[in-house]
Amino acid sequence: MKNSLNSQRASRIFVALSLTFPILALAQVAPTETPISTPFSQINAAAKAGPINVHKLRGGISMLDGSGGNITVMAGPNGFFLVDTGIAVSQAMILDALRSIGPGKIRVAVDTHWHWDHADGNGWVRAQGASIMADPVALKRLKETIRVVEWGNTFRPKPVAELPDIVIKGDRTLQENGETIRIRHYKAGHTDGDISVYFVKADVLSTGDTFWNGQYPFIDYVGGGSIDGAIASANANIAMATARTIIVPGHGPVGDLKSQTAFRDMLVTIRNRVSALKRKGLTVEQAQAATPTKDLDAKWGQSVISGKLFTALVYRGV
Secondary structure (H helix, E strand, O other), X not given: OOOOHHHHHHHHHHHHHHOOOOOOOOOOOOOOOOOOOOHHHHHHHHHHHOOOEEEEEEOOEEEEEOOOOOEEEEOOOOOEEEEOOEOHHHHHHHHHHHHHHOOOOEEEEEOOOOOHHHHOOHXXXXXXXXEEEXXXXXXXXXXXXXXXXXXXXXXXXXXXXXXXOEEOOOOEEEEEOOEEEEEEEOOOOOOOOOEEEEEOOOOEXXXXXXXXXXXOXXXXXXXXXXXXXXXXXXXXXXXXXXXXXXXXXXXXXXXXXXXXXXXXXXXXXXXXXXXXXHHOOOOHHHHHHOOOOOOOHHHHOXXXXXXXXXXXHHHHHX
């Protein structure tokens, strides 16, 4: 499936900006701030402009793209079950997309992690009467104040009414709309509060940002992530999938076991290359100058995270 026009536009913006602004955390934008010419303001603008694209998958499950991270939707007689809620400025377009899928209201949503581009829509989703589920560490992060100097923004705690209201401390199995849903926790990888959502009958796995299909991922070291943890999470996804499984990544087009495995292999390759440079005593700037991602950038470096920035992220953790 093709990336949406909105995703492409946001990708071009981020390619330019990611060389200048190191990404230390993806979180909710402080409601009292209006960032100008920053990645957060640009991707907010892209999410506001749209479109939201609907990709119908299997078993009444669809993927929406165009509002930051991908959103997984299961439709049924009991209403909609969402995985992630996107960016709040996309509310009207997300509701239009849901109406194009089927009738009913949002009954429950699951945050795969705490980052702004996946959980900023929690407020309007809860205001419509839905419950939101999240890992306890993800909930903790949503309550924190985080100042990121390089981005010129302070990310502030969400109001209580906009926080997840159901904490998932351990793995859980749900029954919704005739579907069995397995919620599983990762060890710290992309963040320290990541979870996956697997729709058993449909054989659709929603991974959040533990999988960026065709893109270098962000590793949130401020939020407890690491390159080795990211590799472990990718291996967990591979173990949960078969050749038939449809995998909804946090970013990028709909994936499968083959693309998930390619993502894992890329992580391992760059981890090993950067680790070797660091062992030789190279600084992060020297490691970046050595371009350890050069042969992979054409495939993986054309979106939010450039090869240069990803090298710095990996360097930090090896």
